[in-house]
Amino acid sequence: MSDIALSGITKRYPGGVLAVDDVDLEIDRGEFVTLVGPSGCGKTTTLRTIAGFERPTAGTVSIGGVDVTDAPPYERSTGMVFQDFALFPHMTVYENVAYGMEVRGDHTDEEIDTRVAETLELVELPGVADRTPDQLSGGQQQRIALARAIAPRPEALLLDEPLASLDKKLREQMQLELRRIQEEVGITTVFVTHNQEEALTLSDRLAVMNEGRIEQVGPPETVYDEPDTRFVADFLGTANLFDGTVAAVEDGYATVGCGDLEIRARHRGEATVGESASVVVRPERFAIDDGRTGGNVFEGTVRFKRHLGSSVEYRVESGNDRELVVVRRSGTDARSVGDRLSLSVDAEDCLIVGA
Ligand SMILES: Nc1ncnc2c1ncn2[C@@H]1O[C@H](COP(=O)(O)OP(=O)(O)O)[C@@H](O)[C@H]1O
Ligand SMILES: [Mg+2]
Known part of the structure; x- marks a missing residue:
């Protein structure tokens, strides 16, 4: 009770x-x-x-x-x-x-x-x-x-x-x-x-x-x-947010067009073709240079790096003034400012959220 x-x-x-x-x-x-x-x-x-x-x-x-x-x-x-x-x-x-x-x-x-x-x-x-x-x-x-x-x-x-x-x-x-x-x-x-x-x-x-x-x-x-x-995604922790328009919907997943790129993301029933949507990706969900091509891959350049103790945070510039925040455990995937890299993320780790 x-x-x-x-x-x-x-x-x-x-x-x-x-x-x-x-x-x-x-x-x-x-x-x-x-x-x-x-x-x-x-x-x-x-x-x-x-x-x-x-x-x-x-x-x-x-x-x-x-x-x-x-x-x-x-x-x-x-x-x-x-x-x-x-x-x-x-x-x-x-x-x-x-x-x-x-x-x-x-x-x-x-x-x-x-x-x-x-x-x-x-x-x-x-x-x-x-x-x-x-x-x-x-x-x-x-x-x-x-x-x-x-x-x-x-x-x-x-x-x-x-x-x-x-x-x-x-x-x-x-x-x-x-x-x-x-x-x-x-x-x-x-x-x-x-x-x-x-x-x-x-x-x-x-x-x-x-x-x-x-x-x-x-x-x-x-x-x-x-x-x-x-709001909740943005307020708690760090969120990469992609704002766009739903282009296609299938069972459990949708494709969202965000300017020059399309992101395949998980949805929980609220995605409708033609409506605006935001996609959240947490910084620890990206993989760096895992050889993937095609969807949900972002090419970019490391602009900023900071050590957070047990992890390292990168700010990666990826086309059209877009900055992605990526977090990696210290000692893995070490990169330097100026390095080119490719970030990929599973559709499972991209989530469509309400306005
Ligand atoms: N005694 C009061 N008289 C008039 N407005 C108030 C008073 N106390 C708080 N507010 C207003 O109510 C809103 C919520 O305030 P508050 O509950 O203190 O928020 P928080 O604790 O989340 O910072 C704010 O806009 C604040 O300015
Ligand atoms: Mg208060």
Whole structure:
């Protein structure tokens, strides 16, 4: 059964901005779901609607099977973590973590003591109870913000770009930590980020948002390998996109004319002769100089090369100002800037996506 359910959520702010537009989303108990999309697409508004800080213009929110659309935040069983941590600066770590339970007034002092100690263990900061937030590093403050949110054992944990202000190394470490803690507590989690890499790394499922709408929801592999729309393909990872017109359709495949070339690509039932279409090819799908000729082969020149650690990225100029991005595992198919090469890709690895 879904633990959080959004049905037809729409939010129009006073002044007219349509921030969220008819969003449906069901999240299972214990699931980690990420809302991801560019700045301004409505992620924070959606999260604040779940928390009760925003009231939707239309639609309903339910948590744990109860319709909470009209309930204020303090009557919802949610814990929230913000990008800027928002710890209470004049309170000790103990008081920050105990806060939610103190406000609810349904725990004895001993229970609060035990819970605070357990939660500080969980975030691996058992020794800092008496400090104030200004005596902690950024990463430690973030752990305490997480401890404060989960200490009252809410039904749902809501996180709005919680790692955005941490440097890359610390952010990656905290991503793993966050997943460990989330799984240990088994708490239903909604995570918001504009960082596609973070969304792909962390989530059981991700919901890709664009202009207030969810374009696709699914596990990271599915959304990456089988994007439903051009926007999703382009936003997640790197995509080579060929825009053209469908020239022929057969079972499962179609030929798309893109200027001077034709690409044979897989389609999922939506290709119609004469209509415009986009073809997505992921950079790791190309083969280099495999001797093939004919369809789905692109001749080109390496214009740019960069090492990404375990892989190498090439930018290949291939006719009519077209630039293709190709990624190869380090140590295989090494090429240099200026080299001529031939790129080929199977029709199976070219996918027609909706507009
Ligand atoms: N309180 C507000 N009043 C008016 N417009 C707002 C308010 N908060 C956000 N918006 C607008 O709503 C849209 C979505 O914002 P937001 O949910 O913050 O997006 P995101 O978190 O994806 O960056 C943006 O156009 C933003 O400017
Ligand atoms: Mg936001």
